[in-house]
Structures are given as C-alpha cells and as structure tokens.
Amino acid sequence: xxxxxLNCTTGEGCRQPLTDVETAQRETDIATSAAEVQxxxxxxxxxxxxLSKVAAASGVTVAQLRAALGVPPHE
Amino acid sequence: MATTLDVYAPFDSGPxxxxxxxxxxxxxxxxLETGIIRNGDDHFRVYADSTGMxxxxxxxxxxxxGHWGENAAEKVLPIAAxxxxxxxxxxxxxxxxxxxxxxxxxxxxGTPAASPTEPSLTQSSSMWEIRLARVRVATNAVTIAxxxxxxxxxxxxxxxxxxxxxxxxxxxxxxxxxxxFDQIPQTFRHLYIVASVLSSNTTANQPIxxxxxxxxxxxxxxxxxxxSGTTYAxxxxxxxxxxxxxxxxxxxxxxxxxxxxxxxxxxxYSKTQRHNTLARSSFTNGGASLTLWQSAGWLWGSxxxxxxxxxxxxxxxxxxxxxxxxxxxLG
Numbered sequence: 001x002x003x004x005x006l007n008c009t010t011g012e013g014c015r016q017p018l019t020d021v022e023t024a025q026r027e028t029d030i031a032t033s034a035a036e037v038q039x040x041x042x043x044x045x046x047x048x049x050x051l052s053k054v055a056a057a058s059g060v061t062v063a064q065l066r067a068a069l070g071v072p073p074h075e
Numbered sequence: 076m077a078t079t080l081d082v083y084a085p086f087d088s089g090p091x092x093x094x095x096x097x098x099x100x101x102x103x104x105x106x107l108e109t110g111i112i113r114n115g116d117d118h119f120r121v122y123a124d125s126t127g128m129x130x131x132x133x134x135x136x137x138x139x140x141g142h143w144g145e146n147a148a149e150k151v152l153p154i155a156a157x158x159x160x161x162x163x164x165x166x167x168x169x170x171x172x173x174x175x176x177x178x179x180x181x182x183x184x185g186t187p188a189a190s191p192t193e194p195s196l197t198q199s200s201s202m203w204e205i206r207l208a209r210v211r212v213a214t215n216a217v218t219i220a221x222x223x224x225x226x227x228x229x230x231x232x233x234x235x236x237x238x239x240x241x242x243x244x245x246x247x248x249x250x251x252x253x254x255x256f257d258q259i260p261q262t263f264r265h266l267y268i269v270a271s272v273l274s275s276n277t278t279a280n281q282p283i284x285x286x287x288x289x290x291x292x293x294x295x296x297x298x299x300x301x302x303s304g305t306t307y308a309x310x311x312x313x314x315x316x317x318x319x320x321x322x323x324x325x326x327x328x329x330x331x332x333x334x335x336x337x338x339x340x341x342x343x344y345s346k347t348q349r350h351n352t353l354a355r356s357s358f359t360n361g362g363a364s365l366t367l368w369q370s371a372g373w374l375w376g377s378x379x380x381x382x383x384x385x386x387x388x389x390x391x392x393x394x395x396x397x398x399x400x401x402x403x404x405l406g
C-alpha cells in the first residue's frame with residue numbers, strides 16, 4: 001500500500017509507503033464505511049416494512065398505497 | 076445617426092490618438108486582471124530566514140491596473156523595529172503609484188496590539204496595492220523567522236492559462252491506495268477537482284474519501300441526494316470524519332473503460348472560514364449503463380486554509396491504473 005504524493009508548489013511527485021497512522025486510518029475507514037452501508041440498508045428495509053404493514057392493514061398493495069398517497073418511489 | 080463614445084483608444088489620429096497614462100490605464104486594466112502573472116518565476120514569494128529585521132521577495136511579474144512590472148532579482152525589504160509591548164502585523168505589498176509613476180515593493184507597518192490586525196490596502200486613483208505577505212513582528216523581536224511570514228498572495232492574473240490553471244494532476248500507471256495534493260498554493264480563489272477513477276474493488280462502487288490538512292476527526296458534515304435508475308434517495312452523515320469528492324467505478328475485469336466522473340468544488344479554500352464544499356459524481360457498475368448520480372454538500376468545521384488534500388477509497392481498495400485526478404485553481 002502506498003500513496004502518490006504531488007507537491008503542488010514544486011510540481012514534484014513521488015510514491016511513498018503508507019505511514020502507520022495512514023494505515024490505521026485506512027482500517028478505520030473500512031469499518032466506518034461498512035457500518036454506514038449497513039445502516040442505510042437497515043433504514044431502507046425498515047421503511048419498506050412499514051409501508052407493507054400499512055398497505056396490508058388497508059387491504060391494498062404497496063403500489064396502490066404509493067399511488068393513493070402520491071408517494072415517490074424512494075419514500 | 077452614429078454617436079461616438081466619450082473615450083476610445085488607441086487610434087492613428089483624432090481624439091483616440093491622444094493616449095496618456097490615464098487613458099492607457101483605462102483600457103489596459105481590462106486586458107488582464109490585476110495580480111501576479113504566472114510565468115514560472117518565483118511569483119514574488121516573500122520569506123524570512125532569521126537574518127535580522129528583514130524579509131526577502133522573490134522574482135516575479137505583475138500587472139496592476141494596466142501597468143506591468145518585473146522583479147528580475149530577489150529584493151530585501153527592511154522591517155520596522157518591533158514594539159516593546161505588543162506584537163504587530165505588517166503587510167508586504169506591491170504598489171503601483173500613479174502619481175510618482177513607478178511600481179514598488181514595500182512594507183506597511185501595522186498597529187501594535189495584543190491581537191494585531193494587518194493594515195488595509197490602498198486602491199484608489201492615486202495608487203493601487205496588492206498584498207503579498209503578512210509579517211508577524213513579535214514583541215521586542217530582533218529578527219524575522221520563516222514562521223513569521225504568512226503567504227497572502229491572493230490571486231494571479233489569468234495570463235495565458237485562462238481563468239483556471241491546472242495545479243497538479245496524476246494519471247496512474249500503477250494502483251495506489253492514496254492520492255495526496257500537498258503544498259497547495261494559496262493564490263487562487265477556489266479549488267476544483269476532477270476525478271475519473273476506477274476502484275480495484277469488484278463488488279461495489281466506492282465513495283472517494285477526502286480529508287483536508289490530514290484532519291480525520293469528526294469535524295465534517297454531509298447531506299446528499301442520489302438517483303439510481305428510477306429511484307432516488309437522500310440522507311445525512313453527521314458528524315463525519317471526511318468529505319467525499321465523488322465515487323469510483325467498480326473494477327470491470329481489468330478494463331478501465333468505465334471510469335467514474337466526479338467534480339468537487341472548494342470555494343475560498345485559502346480563507347480562514349468554515350469551508351462549504353460541493354460534490355457531484357456519476358459512475359457505473361462496470362457495465363455500459365449509468366448506475367448512479369449523486370450530488371452532495373459538505374461542511375468542514377474548521378477555519379484553517381486548505382493546504383493539503385488526501386484522497387482514499389472508502390473500503391480501503393486501491394485507485395486502479397488509468398485513474399486520473401486533476402486539481403485546478405480558479406480565478
């Protein structure tokens with residue numbers, strides 16, 4: 001793992017191995033990114049579940065419920 | 076019936092042939108905006124090296140309200156004696172003096188105070204100043220050190236680079252984990268990044284993480300909206316430990332024909348303010364169709380000028396060979 005470093009003042013560029021700090025930050029980012037993806041998926045699933053329950057209680061399909069409420073596809 | 080303008084020049088005869096200094100200034104100032112001309116020299120860089128009460132100014136060309144000037148060799152400027160009670164902020168300026176008919180390098184002493192402020196510029200029909208550097212003159216100082224000088228060159232003229240200039244660019248010939256733009260000159264108004272990149276990851280599109288000045292604390296705030304096919308979504312990440320300048324396309328079996336397209340604007344990056352930024356990107360999943368388009372606004376809760384930008388991919392994958400990232404300065 002390395003970094004391409006560009007000095008914007010001198011115009012020089014080089015490759016440097018990641019430092020220990022940068023490597024640790026990379027590990028943190030991987031965990032953070034995975035957690036955020038998981039959280040968004042959970043929120044979307046919860047939203048869909050709520051819509052399904054309301055539709056079922058109303059005796060209509062989710063599509064009919066969306067149409068009746070004028071709800072865009074993402075909500 | 077044709078009606079002549081009040082002033083016009085230069086012409087071979089008639090009123091337009093009587094071109095004096097003021098007339099020249101009247102039209103020449105529109106040829107090029109006032110500022111330091113970017114031409115590969117030292118651009119009037121001001122520095123100190125602890126050699127006494129003085130600073131040094133590098134070579135450069137300037138264009139001030141239609142007047143041109145060149146500093147062909149480094150100059151030494153004296154700094155006034157330090158105040159015995161309070162620090163002081165002086166300005167190093169370029170001054171076009173329309174009364175005395177010359178362009179000079181000069182220092183403008185500030186007022187000593189516990190929290191000093193730099194003196195203002197004079198920009199009038201008599202003279203026009205542009206700032207080069209701020210010099211902190213410590214209480215009882217007997218020398219000026221490198222750290223006492225702050226680069227205050229606000230902008231260059233457009234010259235033949237146009238309104239924007241390419242500051243630095245990389246087109247990768249081998250994969251890398253991180254792309255770093257360091258020592259970013261503080262001489263433009265805004266920064267603009269164009270990233271066209273491919274991730275080494277084959278399973279997902281990845282946000283391009285961006286950090287300013289190596290700060291990775293929870294000092295950032297994101298609000299975003301994207302569309303994917305016929306659906307769209309929005310959300311917020313706050314606090315966040317980064318901004319995102321866009322996305323990388325997914326690795327598509329070793330080819331680099333599906334590079335993403337991302338743009339990122341950092342307005343007033345050299346100012347001491349909280350930085351609002353704007354990012355837009357679109358990318359594919361390795362196929363021939365567009366997968367997602369996203370627009371996002373970011374806030375970095377720091378008031379430090381941005382001097383360094385570090386890019387990584389969210390999942391720790393690499394920027395694949397063929398990826399290209401360009402950093403532009405605007406204005």
